Amino acid sequence: MKTGQQATQKTGGRNPQQTQQRILEAALQEFSAKGFAGARVDVIARRARINKRMLYHYFGDKEGLFREVLRRKISERAAWLATAPEEPMERLPAWFQLACRDREWIQLLQWEALQWGEKKVIDEERRQESVARAVERVRQQQAKGLLDPSLDPGQLLLSMMAVTAYPMAFPQLARLATGLSVSDAEFQKQREAFLRQFAMLLAGKKPGAESA
Amino acid sequence: MKTGQQATQKTGGRNPQQTQQRILEAALQEFSAKGFAGARVDVIARRARINKRMLYHYFGDKEGLFREVLRRKISERAAWLATAPEEPMERLPAWFQLACRDREWIQLLQWEALQWGEKKVIDEERRQESVARAVERVRQQQAKGLLDPSLDPGQLLLSMMAVTAYPMAFPQLARLATGLSVSDAEFQKQREAFLRQFAMLLAGKKPGAESA
DNA sequence: ATATCAAGTAACTTGACAGTTACTTTGTAT
DNA sequence: ATACAAAGTAACTGTCAAGTTACTTGATAT
Numbered sequence A, B: 001m002k003t004g005q006q007a008t009q010k011t012g013g014r015n016p017q018q019t020q021q022r023i024l025e026a027a028l029q030e031f032s033a034k035g036f037a038g039a040r041v042d043v044i045a046r047r048a049r050i051n052k053r054m055l056y057h058y059f060g061d062k063e064g065l066f067r068e069v070l071r072r073k074i075s076e077r078a079a080w081l082a083t084a085p086e087e088p089m090e091r092l093p094a095w096f097q098l099a100c101r102d103r104e105w106i107q108l109l110q111w112e113a114l115q116w117g118e119k120k121v122i123d124e125e126r127r128q129e130s131v132a133r134a135v136e137r138v139r140q141q142q143a144k145g146l147l148d149p150s151l152d153p154g155q156l157l158l159s160m161m162a163v164t165a166y167p168m169a170f171p172q173l174a175r176l177a178t179g180l181s182v183s184d185a186e187f188q189k190q191r192e193a194f195l196r197q198f199a200m201l202l203a204g205k206k207p208g209a210e211s212a
Numbered sequence C: 001a002t003a004t005c006a007a008g009t010a011a012c013t014t015g016a017c018a019g020t021t022a023c024t025t026t027g028t029a030t
Numbered sequence D: 001a002t003a004c005a006a007a008g009t010a011a012c013t014g015t016c017a018a019g020t021t022a023c024t025t026g027a028t029a030t
Helices: A017-038 A041-048 A052-059 A061-080 A088-101 A104-118 A123-144 A152-171 A170-177 A187-202 B016-038 B041-048 B052-059 B062-081 B088-102 B103-116 B125-143 B153-169 B171-178 B185-203
Strands: none
Touching: A017 A041, A017 A052, A017 A061, A017 A104, A017 B016, A041 A052, A041 B185, A052 A061, A061 A088, A061 A123, A088 A104, A088 A152, A104 A152, A104 B103, A104 B171, A123 A152, A123 B125, A123 B171, A152 A170, A152 A187, A152 B153, A152 B171, A152 B185, A170 A187, A170 B103, A170 B125, A170 B153, A187 B153, A187 B185, B016 B041, B016 B052, B016 B062, B016 B103, B041 B052, B052 B062, B062 B103, B062 B125, B088 B103, B088 B153, B088 B185, B125 B153, B153 B171, B153 B185, B171 B185
């Protein structure tokens, strides 16, 4: 008896999982581009090629959908970050590249900051844990002499996030400061090179010739 | 004959300038809190204690009002920045304090980034000029040995803005990383101390005892 | 085969919001 | 005094968007 849960690919027929997936993808686009207030439920529905009613069926309301989008993105990011290199020289450039490739995430964080400010955030506990692990890694690297040990680890982590994410969060300022668009390959090359030198300073070494 | 332009303080009577001022103040609050899309014209009118019609009278439409708010804030900031100290040791903490005291500005920049992305911004020319001057100052300090001369000045300026403004732009991340709220005096003290040490690293010196 | 429930649809309701109309009040120049 | 323009008001309008209603279609368990 084909209870039909293992290979539900009829392309034309119904498919709740695919429908939800399509809604989430469309919602990610719309929310990261327009924010919660600016996003239009009808646009999401149209882009997902579903009836608006289904969106309410699966996610309750607009905010429920937003929370789910954010929740999923957080998991995805946590997984990515776990694969980032440990060597501080390549760590900042790698974080920067991650930010370049996933501007949707930066934008979601930005909308979140504006909408909820300092209040408790969605999925607080999981994120707290994840950040605590990152602080711990900074501490270990300080112990190994790969990062200046006299700096507060929390503040240092925050600053590392700042220098890698800021250009994507404020593309207009990056352009004003460098004359290049952040999506320009030249800008990205320049920033990566800068961050490599910068990482040396954070280790307490002078950034002369790095090829030695 | 009292043509009445020099001392128009009747408190009860009409007063176009004061009305405009009140609208602009209320609009700054509303726009920085909710962004352009989220801001409500009626809320602005109510807060300014004026009739909505006057808002349209003076500023054309919602966007016209937004542009004017941004334009004024930009002037204000340019003036403030000109008074910031030149010594790099105190410069980062001073910028940070400025960011703390003027979160409305950070938020406006953030809304701007999200709404207009990399496109040409409001008041582009004036801002370009102002940033160019800041880059030039960085270059001078590099020449004087107050900042590491091997770093690209534009990227360096961008990074200085990043480390000073990021905590206010992403208060939720600052809290996750340090356990403190950004509006907490303790957080601000900690960050200022950190930035002082950080400035020494940027000069290429090791940040040992700083009291000497 | 058919009852049952989940998936899906179109049209509707309700409220909110940007912008307007048609009007009154107030100051000032002649 | 009075004509005139700018300052100000209340109530309205058209549009748009979130969320709902009442319905049809399709899969599957018995």
